[in-house]
Amino acid sequence: MLETKGLTKEFDGFRAVDNLNFYLEKGELHCIIGPNGSGKTTFFSLISGFLKPTNGDIIFNNEKITNLMPHQIAQRGIIRKFQVPNVYNFFTLHENLKIPSQIKLEGKILLFTRSSIKVGKKIDEILEIIQLKDKKKEVAGELSHGEMQWLEIGMTLAMEPSLLLLDEPTAGMTRDETKKTAEIIRGISNVTTIIIIEHDIQFIREVSRKITVMHNGSILTEGPLEQIENDERVRNVYLGKEK
Numbered sequence: 001m002l003e004t005k006g007l008t009k010e011f012d013g014f015r016a017v018d019n020l021n022f023y024l025e026k027g028e029l030h031c032i033i034g035p036n037g038s039g040k041t042t043f044f045s046l047i048s049g050f051l052k053p054t055n056g057d058i059i060f061n062n063e064k065i066t067n068l069m070p071h072q073i074a075q076r077g078i079i080r081k082f083q084v085p086n087v088y089n090f091f092t093l094h095e096n097l098k099i100p101s102q103i104k105l106e107g108k109i110l111l112f113t114r115s116s117i118k119v120g121k122k123i124d125e126i127l128e129i130i131q132l133k134d135k136k137k138e139v140a141g142e143l144s145h146g147e148m149q150w151l152e153i154g155m156t157l158a159m160e161p162s163l164l165l166l167d168e169p170t171a172g173m174t175r176d177e178t179k180k181t182a183e184i185i186r187g188i189s190n191v192t193t194i195i196i197i198e199h200d201i202q203f204i205r206e207v208s209r210k211i212t213v214m215h216n217g218s219i220l221t222e223g224p225l226e227q228i229e230n231d232e233r234v235r236n237v238y239l240g241k242e243k
Helices: 040-047 070-075 093-106 117-129 145-157 175-188 201-207 225-229 232-239
Strands: 002-011 014-024 029-033 055-060 078-081 163-167 193-197 210-215 218-223
Touching (some): 014 055, 040 163, 093 117, 117 175, 175 201, 201 225, 218 225
Parallel strands (some): 078 163, 163 193
Antiparallel strands (some): 002 055
């Protein structure tokens, strides 16, 4: 589904992503880990079009998307959720989900009109997935941090992504919220391909089937969690012993 060839991004001579070759199969739930500054978020920004590479190519569903704009990449099915929740605080959960649902299903926004049956059904399905159906009429600004994260995940689902990019979806969450997030993402992984940037190893243990470790802008190693945890190079990177 997704491939990068020699992907490189330089900032004033510093290589944030360095000749990175990455492969993703359709249906994967794939985690990317690595110490701060390893290039994870830059990699997401390149895939989603918010940054343009210095060198290399990005191929999605057999189409080169290297130089497309973010909205063009989103139209092709790559939807990104950033680390900080970005919801409409003064709208209800239903209204927050209505906006992307209408855009996807009807190509327009009619926020202050009654939802069509098709849009209403889709919103209810998403609220069920993100486990917030009982808060449908509540204002988003009154949600907990974790609930806001789930709502924004729901808003990305409304766009029917082929590939969902989640940047640290459990940041700032309580342990209970983190466990619930893992449950939600496992459910979503049945219908879409997912890449997650994350630091919480317990969360990764609950969701991930394949892990890529990044270091100095490149892939250090890949594999299942047990293999990653027993890799001395990974331990050294996180302990700061490897430069």
